[in-house]
Every structure is written in structure tokens, then in C-alpha cells.
Amino acid sequence: MTTKDSKNIEVAVNTGTSFYFNEEDTLLIALEKQNIEVHYHCREGYCGACRTKLKSGSVEYTTDPLAFIDDDEILPCCCIPTGNIEIELY
Numbered sequence: 001m002t003t004k005d006s007k008n009i010e011v012a013v014n015t016g017t018s019f020y021f022n023e024e025d026t027l028l029i030a031l032e033k034q035n036i037e038v039h040y041h042c043r044e045g046y047c048g049a050c051r052t053k054l055k056s057g058s059v060e061y062t063t064d065p066l067a068f069i070d071d072d073e074i075l076p077c078c079c080i081p082t083g084n085i086e087i088e089l090y
């Protein structure tokens with residue numbers, strides 16, 4: 001088992017759904033696979049359309065986010081959870 005093993009990372013969404021992040025490329029893709037609707041536009045971290053509140057846990061970015069976000073917000077299009085997270089979709 002490596003530190004990159006993400007099979008047991010749980011993502012809880014304020015819609016009442018939770019699921020395991022299963023090594024998808026980004027959190028946005030993982031949410032879409034669950035049929036959870038997330039606003040998006042660029043999918044590359046610069047438009048800010050996918051802005052989501054991170055209520056607990058932490059993420060790491062796969063590309064440097066350029067959009068302005070608050071300290072408690074993340075851009076699902078370009079990040080992956082590093083452990084269990086709880087998010088709130090707007």
C-alpha cells in the first residue's frame with residue numbers, strides 16, 4: 001500500500017450523499033461520476049465556476065488554481081482529496 005492509495009477516502013456532500021474517491025483524476029470528475037451536479041466552465045482552475053466550500057479535510061491541487069477563492073473554498077476541477085473531506089456545493 002502506498003500513500004497514494006486513495007481507496008478509503010470518503011467524500012461527504014451537503015446533498016446528503018457520500019462516496020469513496022476512487023483515484024479519479026479530479027474531485028470534479030469523481031462528483032460527476034456520482035451524478036452530482038457541479039457548476040464548471042474551464043475545468044482548469046482559472047474561471048472559479050466550480051468553487052465549492054470545504055467544510056472539513058484537505059485537498060491537494062493537481063494544477064495551480066488561478067481563480068480567486070476564499071480560504072475555506074476549493075476548486076474541484078483541479079484538486080483531489082488527501083483524506084476524508086466534507087464539501088458544500090453552492
Ligand code: FES
Nearest residue numbers: 041043048050077
Ligand atoms: S471549472 Fe473553472 S476553476 Fe474549476
